Amino acid sequence: MSEPVILSVCGDPRLQAQFAEELAPLLARFRWQPVASLAAAHACLGQASETAPVALLLCEQQLADGEGIALLGSAMAAQSGCQRVLWGRQQASDKLIEAVNRGPLDHVLLHPWPAGALLEVAQQRLTEYVVRQVDEPLGFAPLLDGQRLLRAQLERQMAAYRQGFMDYTHYTDEALSAAVIRALYQFFEGNDETRACRRYSPNHLLTREGERNDFLWFIAQGEVVLKKRDADGQEWEVVRYRQGALVGGMSFVTGEPAFTTGVTLTAAEVIKLDKALFAKVMQAKSDLLPLFTHLLLRHFNRRLQNSIQTKMALQKTLASLEQAQAQLVEREKLAVLGQLVAGVAHELNNPVAAILRGADTLQAQLPDLLMDPLVEPWRSLAAGILQQAMQVTPLSTALVRERAAQAERYTGERNQARQLVQMQLDDPGLWQRLFAPLSSATRQAQLARLDDYYQMGNFLHNIDVCARRIADLVKGLKQYARQDNAVPQRVDLLEGLEDTLIIFENRLKQLTLERSYDEARPKVLCYPIALQQVWTNLIANALDAVAALGRAGRIQLRSQVYEEAGEPWIRIEVEDNGHGIAPELQARIFELNFTTKREGNFGLGIGLHVCQQIIAQHRGRIEVSSEPGVFTCLRVSLPVTPSELLSPAR
Structure with missing residues (x-):
């Protein structure tokens, strides 16, 4: 688009020159077009094109060839979104009021007006025009209302992404898979230098359990089987995948070793992508991202649903596991992964993998236990061991070692003593009554x-713990996603901070997290969800800063309640020991479109700018201190009861 036009209709050349001088700051992005009559204005409106539209019409009410109000309706019809400002002289204000009642306009000015009034009105109206008519409004931010243009840009981007993402929710699994595969074939048609589109014969190995997997396979034709080895090394068929399925998705996304071995059962046509090629495809075809996101989430969702169904079948087999059954059935609600964003799949990977491992092990052990039932008193003892293992956290290694040393004194055998301690059967009386009379082999x-029953109960306990962890993560995401109420609330900021930490639980495990909170925890008057966005940005930045440090990475969270100007304030600090920020860059980190993220980390340069706006809305401040290579600390200071709290941005 060429420079939009500011069309000024005025019969006095001296006023035209004055208007041009007052609006000079805007002429860096807008073209000034003065005319002296209604006829000339109509001609300009008729000649304006899509590349040089009339953005603002500044029209005098009384002209030599008619009334300016007559021009406003024509401008509205000829130029979409054109902002119409009518002005007149003070002594003729009654005519101006009459004009207001007669026609469509956006603003009225009385001449002479105070210094700067024309520029202020023009900025307001042009901001409205740019928000509605310009695809990339941020280029006008230095001249107009930058905050509103930023909000409009973000809302537009989010609306486009949401629309693109949600367009596929009504697809069946088969239709969604077919759409992804069709789009991939179109991408590689005539340009498949890496041989991404391949044909495999039966028994071709795709993934090997426990080994690194760097590829993602889309099955276009044929059938693939996934197999899993049990503790005895026996390989079991887990699932069969056909046309439209993904193979290697979990390990491809998480970088963890393949959980199963994938082998073609029949001749198969596949599309094989490594991470670099996958990124290239997604960058070249942005419409594939929501398609792939839905497909991947549904794939993970189906695997989780299958694992839950397997666990439920096992629970029905054993009447003694009714309580565990009820708990796991309640966790079925967490199977709706399609409502979450793409990153949640990574967060859920570890607990889901633990549940799958537990379900596979139970499936392997139960047939043997049911075929060889114990007799009393061993049956009652086994039932007690199973119930205890389901409800009690396993003993620490140090405690097992200490108690095993004591038990070895009367068992005379170290491994048996250790087994007794793990099952918490290391009672000398029990040993003498049940075990001592038996031969060594028996x-x-x-x-x-008995250890088989202990392991079964332990796996069920782990399944329950993992299911609870998934529930906590979903709760945190729901807290983050909900909207702020229009009325500010008094809340404990540290509760919101802790809710935010749940979202990053998987990444926080890789480093040290230290908390140092003030005992005083006042209820702060605020918009809590807006502030939760601040905590999310600050913690995400800290995690990116220490990502390369691994276990040596450290994030510290601190709070302090203090007085400022006789009023209570609270300060929350997020500090990391990452790469730090150079002194010359620290003053710029809150600028729009400025980022210090290094190569490999995604950064738009918007997050901290938005944080600064939210903190300013709460009459607080956000500051940074950093030493390159040592630390970075973001410090948020907020009044407990702000004198004036601005409405949240919408």
Whole structure:
């Protein structure tokens, strides 16, 4: 688009020159077009094109060839979105009021007006025009209302992404898979230098359990089987995938070793992507991102649903597991992964993998236990071991070692003593009554059988713990996603900070998190969800800064309540020991479109700018202190009861 036009209709050349001088700051992005009559104005409106539209019409009410109000309706019809400002002289204000009642306009000015009034009105009206008519409004931010243009840009981008993302929710699994595969084939048609589109014969190995997997396979034709080895090394078929399925998705996304072995059962046509090629495809075809996101989430969702169905079938087999069944059925609600964003799949990977491992192990062990039932008193003892393992956290290694040393004194055998401690059967009286009379071989066999019950209960306990962890993560995401109320609330900011930490639980495990909170925790008058956006940005930045440090990375969270100008304030600090920020860059980190993110980390330069706006809305301040290579600390200071709280941005 060429420079939009400011069309000024005025019969006095001296006033035209004065108007041009007052609006000079805007002429860096807008073209000034003065005319002296209604006829000339109509001609300009008729000649304006899509590349040089009339953005603002500044029209005098009384002209030599008619009334300016007559021009405003024509401008509205000829130029979409054109902002119409009518002005007149003070002594003829009654005519101006009459004009206001007669026609469509956006603003009225009385001449002479105070210094700067014309520029202020023009900035307001042109901001409205740019928000509605310009695809990339941020280029006008230095001249107009930058904050509103930023909000408009963000809202437009989010609306476009949401629309693109949600367009596929009504697709069936088959239709969604077909759309992805069709788009990939179109991308590689005539340009498949990497041989991404391949044909495999039966028994071709795709992934190997426990080994690194750098590829993602889309099955276009054929059938693939996934197999899993149990603790005895026996390989079991887990699932079969056909046309439209993904293979290697979990390990491809997380970077963890492949959980299963994938082998073609029939001749198969596949599309094979490594991470570099996958990124290239997504960059070249942005419409593929929401398609792939939905497909990947549905793939993970189906695997989770299948694992839950497997667990439920096992629970129905054993009547003694009714309580565990009820708990796991409640967790079924967490299977709706399609409502979450793409990053949640990575966060859920570890607990989901633990549940799958537990379900596979139970499936492998139950047939043996049911085929060889124990007799009393061993049956009652086994039931007690199973119930205890389901409800009690396993003992620490140090405690097991200490108690095993004591048990070895009367068992005379170290491994048996350790088994007794793990099952919490290391009671000398129990040993003498049940185990001592047995031969060594029989005793070892009985301990092995009881250990099977212990392991089964332990796996069920782990399944329950992992399911609870998933529930906590979803709760945190729901807190983050909900909208602020229009009325400010008094809340404990540290509760919101802790809710935010749940979202980053998986990444926080890789480093040290230290908390140092003031005992005083006043309820702060604020918009809590807006501030939660601040905590999310600050913690995400800190995690990116220490990502390369691994276990040596450290994030510290601190709070302090203090007085400022006789009023209570609270300060919250987020500090990391990452690469730091150079002194010459620290003053710029809150600028729009400025980022210090290094190569490999995604950064738009918007997050901290938005944080600064939110903190200013709460009459607080955000500051940074940093030493390159040592630390970075972001410090948010807020009044507990602000004198004036601005309405949240919409």
